[in-house]
Amino acid sequence: DIQMTQSPSSLSASVGDRVTITCRASQSIGTYLNWYQQKPGKAPKFLIYAASTLQSGVPSRFSGGGSGTDFTLTISSLQREDFATYYCQQSYSTLMYTFGQGTKVEIK
């Protein structure tokens, strides 16, 4: 099974800050990497697929990068509505798309 590890587990940041979250896969997954945002009590929201392609409607301040085993999610200027938990997910294994443990972005 492919294991996904995110860092950090949580971070504190201020509105306007640039924030980067890292995700590492236990084996090479090419660019089969997705990102989700989840707010308390809500279902996850699909943000980015294929490592760097923004889902329709996602603000351009979000960006993704990486390939192989190392990936990043960057928020260029953090907005109040971006405070949430973010999950990476590999989509390399046939239909068995596992998640990282999550990164909680909190207000400083």
Next chain:
Amino acid sequence: EVQLLESGGGLVQPGGSLRLSCAASGFTFSSYAMTWVRQAPGKGLEWVSAVTGSDGITYYADSVKGRFTISRDNSKNTLYLQMNSLRVEDTAVYYCAKYGGVAGFDYWGQGTLVTVSS
């Protein structure tokens, strides 16, 4: 508009059974693989099970293999999860979601809470 609506959650004793349903609308249900993802209280997302669109091939996480069964009825646009031999650690919100090809899960339901407790 794509909609996914889960039902069937509730309180069950350890060792008991429960069947979740997910009613889908707004897309050609039989053309897409579907999945169940769960989230224990205060924890992260855990992929549970998946089923392909038309031929019904199934996949399971090791944590539920042999206890849970995923199925679908394409004539009713409904996804199911039969959960047997439930354990306290199965307590979670269970979400159904639609696969967007290799691009992850593009639509999610609102979730249904399963509580396993004596």
